[in-house]
Ligand SMILES: O=C(O)CCC(=O)C(=O)O
């Protein structure tokens with residue numbers, strides 16, 4: 124019989140993210156590979172199924188240098204991004220993501236089972252040309268709305284080498300060599316790669332030829348929002364592990380809160396951040412969506428919350444807020460009794476950072492996490508049993524400074540956490556269980 128902590132560990136293991144991208148090659152008709160472009164009254168036609176180097180050179184010279192976003196500024200810096208771009212008003216592609224099946228292929232798996240592409244809209248964003256020596260260093264893609272979840276890149280079959288896409292997520296790394304993928308495929312084709320926009324990615328230098336891409340922004344378009352796209356099997360797996368814990372009398376015998384840090388970042392409005400998290404619930408990605416649906420299926424209450432801590436402070440005191448506020452004006456490094464203020468003005472609750480592990484009961488690798496530095500000598504208002512570690516979560520100033528593919532417009536990325544209420548043993552599924560803190 125596994126112990127309670129082993130069951131907790133199993134639950135933790137069942138909600139880790141799979142690869143946060145999907146890539147491949149798809150055969151298409153030559154007609155799909157026709158593209159018109161031009162910045163003046165004269166447009167030109169390029170056929171990627173029969174492309175010459177003169178065609179590619181003309182396209183490359185029509186492009187403007189591509190900028191990128193550093194926080195809220197668009198920057199031209201060829202030591203960070205060297206590529207040519209055409210804005211979407213300067214080109215028209217014949218490639219149809221739906222009739223070719225490209226969108227369905229790209230979303231499969233990435234969307235946790237989303238062969239359901241009906242709820243997804245792909246918006247054409249840019250055409251990019253990477254000539255020899257072009258690259259794009261590590262960045263996230265700038266969110267253009269709270270329902271933007273992903274990015275899709277199409278790579279045409281042109282003679283080139285290099286220009287692989289490297290993806291990094293939670294300490295893991297993947298490389299997709301799109302040049303090789305199109306070169307080794309016989310006949311007309313494109314390479315595609317779709318990924319969550321909040322995942323770090325980079326384009327390695329093109330060493331030969333021209334790499335021509337179309338990029339799309341992917342949005343959830345569900346009105347009214349329906350079930351999250353997710354793999355049923357994943358959700359069943361998480362549910363089974365959760366059920367095993369609920370059935371264990373030693374797991375939160377008197378009821379309590381279970382907490383999870385989100386695996387993905389979510390866009391929140393840059394100004395007027397003090398909105399609630401309804402948008403996030405509608406736009407969950409990957410394992411976060413799986414987690415939420417497993418709890419819902421078991422009739423357990425689970426809500427997204429902000430867990431903030433002082434950015435400048437070495438202690439690890441987290442305060443749970445019902446929603447994300449823009450606290451940048453309110454506090455600075457010298458602000459005094461921050462926690463008191465968050466408690467009284469923002470309905471903040473100091474939370475315990477208890478993190479249980481099967482191997483050593485509670486995480487003591489950094490014991491300051493446990494009891495370090497509560498200012499005002501205040502102890503936690505509420506105990507939360509964190510299933511995964513609450514780290515790198517929302518700093519008080521909340522915006523995550525990023526290199527994006529465009530300046531941050533109206534949205535910034537933030538992590539969130541999910542807090543679930545678990546009823547006492549014997550009455551786990553009381554939907555109304557709130558605990559003494561009325562946290563949910
Ligand atoms: O071309 C690629 O593979 C990725 C490009 C990219 O990351 C971007 O344009 O933001």
Ligand SMILES: [Fe+2]
Nearest residue numbers: 263264324528
């Ligand atoms: Fe990007």
